[in-house]
Amino acid sequence: MEWIKKMLEGDKRACAKLITAAENNPDEAEKIIREIHTHTGHAHVIGITGPPGAGKSTLTDKVVKSLVDEGKRVGIIAVDPTSPYSGGSILGDRIRMQDLALNPNVFIRSMGTRGYLGGLSKYTKNALKILDAAGYDYIIIETVGVGQSEVDIVKIADTILMVMVPGLGDDIQSIKAGIMEIGDIFVINKSDLFGADRTATEVNMMLDLTMDMERRPPVVKVVAVKNEGIDNLIREIKSHIQYLEESGQLEKRRKNNMKLEVVELIETELRKIVISHTDKDNKLDGRVAQVYSKEKNIYEVRDEFLKAIRKDN
Amino acid sequence: MSKIIRVLVAKPGLDGHDRGAKVIARALRDAGMEVIYTGLRQTPEQIVAAAIQEDVDVVGMSLLSGAHNYLFPRVVELLKEQGADDILVIGGGVIPDDDIPGLKEAGIAEIFTPGTTTTEMIEFIKNNIKDN
DSSP: OHHHHHHHTTOHHHHHHHHHHHHHOHHHHHHHHHHHGGGOSOSEEEEEEOSTTSSHHHHHHHHHHHHHHTTOOEEEEEEEOOOTTTSOEEEOGGGGGGGGTTOTTEEEEEEEOTTOOSSSOTTHHHHHHHHHHTTOSEEEEEOOOOOSSOOGGGGTOSEEEEEEOTTSOOTTGGGSSSGGGSOSEEEEOSTTSTTHHHHHHHHHHHHHHOOSOSSOOOEEEOBGGGTBTHHHHHHHHHHHHHHHHHHTHHHHHHHHHHHHHHHHHHHHHHHHHHHHHHHGGGHHHHHHHHHHTTSSOHHHHHHHHHHHHHHHO | OOOOOEEEEEOBSSOOOOHHHHHHHHHHHHTTOEEEEOOSSBOHHHHHHHHHHTTOSEEEEEEOSSOHHHHHHHHHHHHHHTTOTTSEEEEEESOOGGGHHHHHHTTOOEEEOTTOOHHHHHHHHHHHOOOO
């Protein structure tokens, strides 16, 4: 493909076109990913997650500026929610990243979730691979504003920043399961506000309760709009990268994620086979009628379908 | 799967009135489009950089300061320089009738002045974006 060649040469428009193709059409996505696979795996992926209004976009802006000042190339994927009613969305993360738009070493792409619930879009992974192949040193993925259980970012990021702000709840919030477990670095943003010390203390106490942690995540206080504490945050990010590389965790994490991805791909194809069987001659309707009339139970029906599928494949 | 239309809603120039732009953004969202809003006081260069990275089908500009005769054509020109002249460019705001023919000649596909319904604009976008 012509666009792939251009993308590998660093052309931003080609990169954008490929992301669109991979976002709209699974077959196109497969073609692209097959071709660029050997070019991927070089970028360090930083996930930025946290509740709506915590300052994820502003923090992204500041972190990226700092990395760009070091001479790095940075790609950003900013995800915002898609309306479940119209399928449309308003993607507004760029508002906080105005100064970056013209930087030759920065590429920003906004994505709608398009019905996907894990805090990302189903296609974020594809976009990530394209930016990786395009040679960006760091790729920042900003999730939608998350609640308590949108943890898909762990499946694609190497380093996860969990952004929190003072005043969102009592200390029981911080010992719940879910997003509080996935942070590699906890960032307390807006830490010039009342209650910031308390929030930091609560997070620290929560982290001290976990016994079997290989590496205790640091808690970093920042004021992103004022660019305060960003240097410290960058140091912590680098220290995490160093830890991942030296401990072998980077390879382990990435391999784990690849396993999930392969299984997911297989499941997608298997599902197609299953549907082609159940839909054929309204077979499923017929079987369900038998279950309803107590002629058969659900497991007998399952076994019949499995038998038929095995015979055909 | 049908392609979702992506629109960049941009505010070039120095006026700070983005209520109109936000109403438009909301209407396009409700019409099932992905709307990228970039905020106030964008230079043509910033608008074009965003349009290219976001790979939008449409750039819609809202301007109330009177600088449309320079800023709108400048965006078209920069898009062309980048080989992205397949992107549909439209404009809106308080634009005097006399200025409209010149703007269209410069490559702005349509100018929507006060009184236009959002439905008219949505129809125009759907009928005029280029298949690519």
